[in-house]
Amino acid sequence: MPLSKVQAGIPKEWPDQTVYLRTSAYSKKLDQHKMGALVLSATNLPPSEKTYKTSSPYTNVKITAVSNASHPAYGQYGLYANQHLPPDSFILPYMGFVHDQADTDVTSDYDLSLDRDLGVGVDASKMGNEARFINDYRGVSSGPNAEFRDIFVDTGNGKVERRVGVFVLSAGKSGKRAKGVGRGQEILVSYGKGFWTERQPAEE
Ligand SMILES: C[S@@+](CC[C@H](N)C(=O)[O-])C[C@H]1O[C@@H](n2cnc3c(N)ncnc32)[C@H](O)[C@@H]1O
Numbered sequence: 001m002p003l004s005k006v007q008a009g010i011p012k013e014w015p016d017q018t019v020y021l022r023t024s025a026y027s028k029k030l031d032q033h034k035m036g037a038l039v040l041s042a043t044n045l046p047p048s049e050k051t052y053k054t055s056s057p058y059t060n061v062k063i064t065a066v067s068n069a070s071h072p073a074y075g076q077y078g079l080y081a082n083q084h085l086p087p088d089s090f091i092l093p094y095m096g097f098v099h100d101q102a103d104t105d106v107t108s109d110y111d112l113s114l115d116r117d118l119g120v121g122v123d124a125s126k127m128g129n130e131a132r133f134i135n136d137y138r139g140v141s142s143g144p145n146a147e148f149r150d151i152f153v154d155t156g157n158g159k160v161e162r163r164v165g166v167f168v169l170s171a172g173k174s175g176k177r178a179k180g181v182g183r184g185q186e187i188l189v190s191y192g193k194g195f196w197t198e199r200q201p202a203e204e
Helices: 032-038 193-197
Strands: 039-041 061-065 077-081 090-094 097-099 111-115 120-123 146-154 159-168
Touching (some): 032 039, 032 111, 032 159
Antiparallel strands (some): 039 159, 061 077, 146 159
16 A cells, blocks of 8 residues: 555645655756755855754644635645744755756746756755745735755765755844744745736736
8 A cells, every 4th residue: 555645744735746855856958057055065164154954844834725815825735833943943944956057947936046166956846845834924924934045954965955945034123033933824025026017917
């Protein structure tokens, strides 16, 4: 009998047509120079550089169908906190197909920049993890409560990998975000204005 998703370590709500990733999927078209900048020997990192350990599936979050009809992503999914997430805390990495311009899918709504100088992105349209369900704050809340930050992940074999991590926003100078993200709250980032201007319908 095939394993259930939960037995296989895949979130219950994970869509069947999308591959659940625990490790990065690198495009074969990435050259040695780019691969060398993305996957490094741990000894080449300055000791002051923080590294993160990851363990999936991520029980601190929950993929949930958006049930509020006034939410602009109603009928789709969103990612919600499954526990209190303090300011500045690391939530999870954004996993996907790591690629450069040679295989960019211009139609993807899940493609995030990993290194602008190298022209490398992470596309979670066909494969990824829970982070692919994070919605933009516009029309949902007055602002984001999380953001993407560049990180190094310790993959345990003497190697570290460049990744995009999702973090709770810092408390802020006035402490207005000191509560962090409460259990059950939706995790929301800013996709940036560019994401939405590129998707505006062409004027007639
Ligand atoms: C990275 S996906 C986010 C997950 C998506 N809701 C899903 O269920 O797969 C990006 C897409 O989610 C939707 N979305 C996210 N934030 C939105 C918002 N604030 N308003 C409208 N649509 C949004 C848009 O369709 C967008 O192209």
